[in-house]
Amino acid sequence: MRLASSAVILPTVTAMARYRPVDNQPCFLPVVLAEQLLPGSFEFALNHLVDSGAVPLDAFDAFYRNDETGAPAVSPAVLLKVVLLGYSRGLVSSRAIASACERHVTFIALCGTDAPHFTTIARFVSRLAEPIAEVFQRVLLVCDAQGLIGRQMFAIDGVKLPGNASKRHSGTRSELAQRAAKMLDAAQAMLRRHQAADGAPEPTLPVREQRHIETLAHEAQRITRFLAEHRHDKTGARGAVRKSNVTDNDSAKMATDKGVIQGYCGVATVDAEHQVIVDAQAHGTGSEQALLLPAVRAVQAHMSEDTVVTADAGYHSESNLKALAEMGVDAVIADNQRRQRDPRLADQAKHRAGPDPLHDKTRKPGKTVLFGPEDFRHDALRRCCTCPVGHTVQGGHEAMQRGYVSLRYRFQAAQCGPCALRGQCLRKPETTAARQVAFFQANTGSAHPYTQRMRALIDSEAGRELYDRRMGTVEPVFANLRHNKGLRRFTLRGQTKVDAQFKLFCLVHNIEKLAKAGYGTG
Template sequence: MPNFKPDLSCQSAFIPVDFSEQIIPGTFEYALNHIVNHHLDLRPFDSLYSNEHKGAAAYSPAVMLKIILFAYAHGMISSLRIAKACQTNITLMALSGDTQPHFTSIANFVANMHTQIEPLFTQVLMICEQQQLIGHHMFAIDGCKISSNASKEHSGTHDELARKAIRLRRASQRILAHHIAQDVKGEELPAREAKHKQTLDDTAQRIEAFLDNDANHERLATNKKPIKSNITDNDSAKMLTNKGTIQGYNGVAISDDKHQIIVQAKAWGAVNEQQTLQPAIKQLQQQLSHIGKDDSLLQAKFSADSGFHSKDNLTYLAEQGIDSYIADTGFRSRNPLFQNSQTYHAYQTTKRRKRGYDKPKLFSRGDFHFNRQALMCVCLAGNVMWLTSRKPHTNNDQRYLTFHGYLKDCRTCPVQSQCMRNPPKERGRQVTFPALGKPTKAASLIQIMKDKMDSKQGRREYSKRLGCIEPVFANITKQKKMDYFTLRGQTKVNAQWLMFCLVHNIEKLRGHVL
C-alpha cells in the first residue's frame, strides 16, 4: 500500500495578509483607491450626516465609494452581494480597510447620493483631461436600454390599468363564489385559494391607489397618444430591444473618440430618444466649461444615429454652429455598399418578418404616371385620379400634391390587391408627389444633412461613431455586467447610471495614475 501524506484541507489555518500588497499598481482598484484618496473632494457628503455630537460613528464616504464602485466594476450591483463580498473578497477588504457595512447601509448610501454624484463625475472628467485622455476631435451620442426595478406586467395607460383592476376584482369574487357554491359557506377558504384571492385584491388596490393619486397624471407622447404608466416605477418605460421588450430606462451618453471617455451621461425614462439630444448637448457644454474647454464642441465633430434625427434637432445644431453628422432612417439604403449586399437585404427581410411586415409589396409612388405640367396622375389600371388641391400641402416640412383614386374605380380595379392592403370603403387609393418650389427651412436642413451624409467625407466621419460610443456600452453592460438598475425613480436611477459611467472612466485611468 503506498504511503501518502495526509490531506489537511479540513484544518483551519491563520494566514497573515498584508492589505497594502493586495492593491497592485496598474489595476482598477489601484486607480480607484488613488483617485478617491487624493483627487476627489468628498466634503459635499458631510451634509448627509448629523452625528457630530451624538450618535454612532458612520462609515466614511471614501470607504463607501470604494466599496460600491469596485463592486459595480465586478458586476455586483445588489447591496446584499456587495455586503457579502466585503467579508470574502480580499481585494475589497483591502480597499475598505476590512470594514463590513451592512447591506442596508450600502443601499442607503447609493439611494441618497444623487446630489453628490454629478460633482464627482466632473472631477474624474477633469483628471481625464489632465492626463490628455480626451481628444476633442469627435463626440458621439447614443442610448443604452437597461432594465429597471419595475414589473412590465404592471404597465399600461390609465384606461388599461382601470380595466385590469376591474378584472382582478372579478377574479377575486369568482374564487369566493366558487367556494360558496361548494356548500361550504361555514368553512374558511383553503390556504392556497385564500392566498391567491389576497394577491388579486392587493394588486387591484395598488392599481386603484395609483389611479386615484393626482400626482400620477397621464402623460402624452408627441403624437398626443397616452404613454403607458407603471404602478411600480412610473418614471420608467416599456422599451423595445433586440432581445424583446423591457421595462427600464435609456442610459444616454456622449463619448469622446480618443479613449472612449464618457463626457456626459443621463438616464431617461418615458421620453423619445430625439428629445434627449438638446438637453445632452447643453449638459455637455457645461462639462466642457468645467474642464476649461469652452469652445471644444464648436471645433469638434458630433455624430449620432437615426434615433436622434429630427427637424428640431437639426435646426438646433445648425443654430449652435456644431459640425454634426446625423444619419436618417434611409441612410443605409442609399449607401452603394449596402444596396448590393445580400447579407444586408437578408437581414432587412428577417427584420421586417419579425415585425410583421412580410406582406407583399404594394405599388409605390414611382409606379404611378404623374404629369407635373398638367397636374394629372394616372394609376396602373389606366384610371385618372383627382387632385385634392392645386395648392401644395405641407407634411413634415415637405410640400406635396395629393391625388385620390375614384372610389368606384378602386372597388372594381383588377389590380386592387397589388395596390391596396384592404378593399376600399370610404375612399380610393391615395398617392402624393413632392411639389416644386422653394422648400421650407427645416426641409432644407434635412436635405443638406442627407447630402452631407451621402458624401465620401460624411460616410467616413460617420463610420467613426461605431468605435467611439459602442465599445462604451459593451464595456458597461457586457464586460462589467452593469445591466440593470436596482433603484426606482428617474433621479435615483440617473445617479446609478452616472456611477456606471464613473466606473468606465476610472478604468480608463488605471494606467495613468501613480
Template structure:
C-alpha cells in the same frame, strides 16, 4: 526530497502585514483609491451627525461601490462578502467590513451627489492630461428596471379588473344581508373580503389616475409638435413651396387601452430591446469622447425613442466646467435625426453629424473613392449636414461612432455585468447610471495612463 514550493499555513508573519503589499502595482483597486483620495468628499462627510457608532468613511464606501461596479459586483451583499473573500476589496476597505445595509443606504442616500462626483473624476482626468472635450458620440441603451414587466397593468385591464371587483363586492354584500337565512362557506369573513376588494379598488383608481395624467402630458406634447408642423407647412405654402407628404393629423387625447403603469417601479416603462421582445426598463444615454472613450455626460429617460434626447444631452455637456472645454462635433445614429435636433446642435456651436437614414454596410466601389461633391450654396442646416456625410472626411468621422460609444455599452453590459438597475425611480436610476459611468471612466483612465 520534495521539489514543491513549501506550503505553511500555520507560521505567523515575521513582521506585521501591510495592505500595501497585497496588490501589484498598477492594479485597478489601487487606482480607484488614488482617484478617490483626490476627490472633495466634504459634502458627504459633513452629512454625518457624529452621534452613535463611528461611521465608515465615505472614501471607503464610495471606493467599494466604484470598484464593485467596475468589476461586475454591484450587489451590496456581494460587496460585503467580497471584503472578506477578495484581496482587492479588502485593500480598498483597509481591512474593514462595511455591511450590505450600510453600502445600500450610502448609495441611495447620496444619489443626488453622484453626478457632482462624476464631474470631479472628469476634472481629475483633465489634470492627468487624459481627456479634452472635442468630438462626441451620443447613443442610448435600454437597461432593465428593478421591476418585472409582469407587474405592469394596462389602462384597459384595470377597467376590466375594476368591473370584476365591483361585481364581487355586490355579491359579498348580498351574502352579508342573507347571512341569517343562508350559511356562508367555511372560512369566509365577509367584511374582510369586502375591505380587501375596496382597498384594491382604491389602489387601481390611483394607478388609473396616474396613467391618465401621463396621457394628458403626452397629448400636450403631441399637440405642441402638431402645431409646430402645421405652422411649418403653412410657412412653406406662403413661400410658394408645396409641403411634402400629407398634412399631419391632430393628436387624440385621453388614455389608450394599452397605456401601462408598473406597480413596483411606476416611473419605469415597457421598452423594446435590440434582442427582440420587450422589457420593463429605462433608456440610458451616454455622450462618449471619441479620442479617449471616456463618458462625458449621462442622462436617463423614460422614452424608448432617442429623438428627443439631443437637447437634454447638449444641456448636460454645456454645464461641464470650463477647463474641460466645449464639444465641437456630435456624432449620432439615425434614431436621433430630426430637423429640430440639427438646428439645436448648430445653435449650441456644435457641428452635427447625425445619420439621416440607416447606412448601407458596403458602399459601391466607385462611390467610395469618388471625389467630394461641391459644397452646397444652401444655408439649410440639413442640406449642409447631408453634404458633410457624403465627403470622405465626413464618412471617416461618422465611422468613429461605432468604435467608441457602442463598445462602451458593450463593455459596461458584458464585462462590467451591468444589465439592471438596483434603485427605483427616475431620479435614483439617473444617479446610479452616473455611478456606472464614473466607474467606467476610472477603469478606462487606468488603461489610458498605462498607455
C-alpha cells in the same frame, strides 16, 4: 548453417519529474493591507483618487446628524470605494458587496477590518443621486488633467435596459382601473363559489386559495392607491398618452431587438481620444430624439471650437439639427436613408440571410403587382389623371412631403367600386373605397433645410470618415459596461436613482482609464 544470436532489448525506464503539492488549505497569513493595492490596478487608482482629495466628498455630510450625539458612521470615502470596486467586479447587490468586504482581501484593504453592513451600503447607494454627479465631474477633471480627453469628437449613443419593474403593471389610467376592478371581481367570485359549495355564510377556504384571494385584493388596492396619487396619464414629448407603471412610474416600455422591456435608456457621450465618458444620463423614455439635446447641453462646457458631435439615425430630426445649428455645435448625425445612399454598401443585400431552401418545398404564391404611378397617364398642364381602365379625374392638389412637391389625385368611389381591376389597383380592396395617386415634381429643400445640409455633409468623404469613427468610439464603451461589468439591468427604482446607478457604472469605466494611464503611480 549457424544462426546469428539475437540481441535482448530491455525496456527503457524514463525518469518522472517530481513536484511539490499545492497546499490551498485555509491558513492564517500576516497581510499588509496597503500592499494588496498593486500600482496600475483599478483599486489602486480608486484609493489614490479618494484619499488624495481629488474627489471631495463634502456633499455626503448633509446626510449625517451625529456631530453631537449618535454612534460614528462609516465614512462615505470607504463606502464609495467598496461600491465602485464592487461594480467593477460585477457585484451590484449590497449583500454581495458586504460579503466581499468580509472575505475578499482587496475589499478589506479598502474598507479595513470593520466591514460595513449591507443595509449601510444600500442606504448609501440610494442617497447617491445628487453627490455622485459632482463626483463624476471631479473625476472627469482628473481625466482631463491626465490628457485623456481630446475634444476632437464626442460620440453619443444609448442603451435600453430593463428596470426593476414589471411590464404587466403598466397601462393607462383607464386600463389600470379596469384591471383593478377585474381583480376584485375575481376575488369576490371565488368567495361566492366557496360560499355556495359550503352552504355557510362564512366559507372555509383552503390555504392556497385564501392566499390567492388576498393577493388579488392587495394588487387591486395597490392599483387604486396609485390612481389616487396620479390623477393624470403620462404624456410623451409630442403630447401622446404613455402607459404608466404602478411599480416604477418613471420607467417606460421600450422596444428593443430582444422584445419590449420596461426600463430606462442610458445615454453616454464618449470622447474619441481615449473613450472617456464625458456625460452619462438615464431617462425613462425610448425616444432617442428627445435625449440628444440634453446630452449635448451637458457637455458644452467640455467642447472646444473644433469639437464635432456624432450620433446615429435614432437621434436625427429636423428640430434637433436646427437646435444644434442655433447652438453653434458642429454635428454629424445620420438619417434613415444613409446606408441606401452609401456607395460602399451597394451590395449589402447579398449578405442578408435568405430563406432555407430545405425548409419548405411548396411553391410560394406570386405577389400581386399593383398599379404604380407610372401606369397612370398624367397631364400636369391640364391637371388631370387617367387610370389604366380609362377613368379620369381632374383638379389635382399640391402637397409637400419631406421637401418634395407633388400633385395628388383621388378617384371617386363610384369609379373604383365596380372596377374589374380593383384587386390589382388597391392594396386593400376590401376596405379602401378609391385609389389615390401622387406625382412628385421636385425637391425644393425648403421643408427640411437642415436635413438636406446634413445629408450633403454625411455623404461627403469627410463626413463618412467622421461617422465611421463613431461606432469604434462609443460601442466598445457599452461592451465594457454590459459584458465586462455586468450592467444588464437597473436594480433601483425611480429616474433619479437609476441615473445615479448609471453614473456609477460610467464612473468605473473612467477610473479604469486612469488606472491604465498609470494614475497615482508617478
